[in-house]
Every structure is written in C-alpha cells, then in structure tokens.
Amino acid sequence: MKRHNIEFLWAWFDALRRRDTEAMAAALGPDVVWQGIHAGLICNGPEEVVAGFVSGYDANQEIDSLELLGGERHIVLGVRAPDLGEIDSREIGGEMYNVFTIEEEKITRIEDYLRRDEALAAAGLT
Secondary structure, three states, X not given: OHHHHHHHHHHHHHHHHHOXXXXXXXXXXXXXXXXXXXXXXXXXXXHHHXXXXXXXXXXXXXXXXXXXXXXXXXXXXXXXXXXXXXXXXXXXXXXXXXXXXXXXXXXXXXXXXXXXXXXXXXXXXX
C-alpha cells in the first residue's frame, strides 16, 4: 500500500506540473481540507485546494529537493526550496512538509508542517 500511495501522489503532482486541474480535482475527496501552517490558512473543497497548489507551484520556481515518505494512510511530502522564505508573514526557512491523508483512492486531508519530525509524527511514520 505504501508504494501505491506514493505512486498515487506522484501522479497527482504530475497533473499539477501539467496544469491538469481536472485530474487533480478528481483525485481529491469532495470534502477535502488543506490546513496551512496556522488556523487562518485553510482551503476547503477540491476547487480551493487545486487553486492553492497551482498558485504555490507558480510562486516557487526553484526547488532544491523533494522527499516522499509513504505510509498506509499518509504520505509526507518534504519540499526544500530557496523561494520558501515566508508564508503569511511567517518565516519558514526554505523547507515545508505536507501530510496527505489518502482514503479510498482520494486525498481527503492535507496538513502543513514546518518541521520534518512533526510531519512524520502526524503521519504515524516515527
């Protein structure tokens, strides 16, 4: 299941790269929530989540590395990029982690973390 989930998320990011917003939305649950680094940063539903990822992708052109860590229900994506300096006036220091929850072939929740260890713990990968 871990490999399947990693490949599922890899395909979702390929759709992002190709700007295939229909494929991105199709992989999201109807009630998907993307919780940012604080309570005020939140996207609800496929339309907002897709728009947020496309906007973020466009804003961060340089990427030093990507890391995908798979679990049975969660995938952790680590991004290191020089353009990741600040989000909503909060310094993030060039790296960020997303925890994706995958249920029944759909992304149902995404949560952002500034520290790798916190993301791994949230995903049950410690």
